[in-house]
Amino acid sequence: MNSASMDIAAGSGALAAGLIVAAVALVALLIGAFWMGSRIRRREPGPPHPAEQPRIPEEGPVREVREHREPDEVPRGDRRLTPHEMPGHGNSPTRTGTARERPRWSEGSSGSFGSGGPGGG
Numbered sequence: 001m002n003s004a005s006m007d008i009a010a011g012s013g014a015l016a017a018g019l020i021v022a023a024v025a026l027v028a029l030l031i032g033a034f035w036m037g038s039r040i041r042r043r044e045p046g047p048p049h050p051a052e053q054p055r056i057p058e059e060g061p062v063r064e065v066r067e068h069r070e071p072d073e074v075p076r077g078d079r080r081l082t083p084h085e086m087p088g089h090g091n092s093p094t095r096t097g098t099a100r101e102r103p104r105w106s107e108g109s110s111g112s113f114g115s116g117g118p119g120g121g
Helices: 003-043
Strands: 069-071 094-096
Touching: none
Parallel strands: none
Antiparallel strands: 069 094
């Protein structure tokens, strides 16, 4: 063997040794992370007992209320109101509407933007 092939062989041996050291370090890091995670998990409280679970109220389950809401009128004046001067501090207050039926789209339309058909009407 000449000296050039010896240099290549020595370089590849150093590369192999470096890869082995990196692999061992990675395995050690993973084992350490698993060990630390298991220690942290042991300190956490366990799952709740059946007696600690939430219960349905005595009066039964809560039901959804469906109603039509209408916005309250904005107070009129000679100047523009800022949000903190409005009722509800800028949040639009609502009240129960007079209509009992929820508004629906008309039959044959898409119920979304546009007419639902091939025209602009």
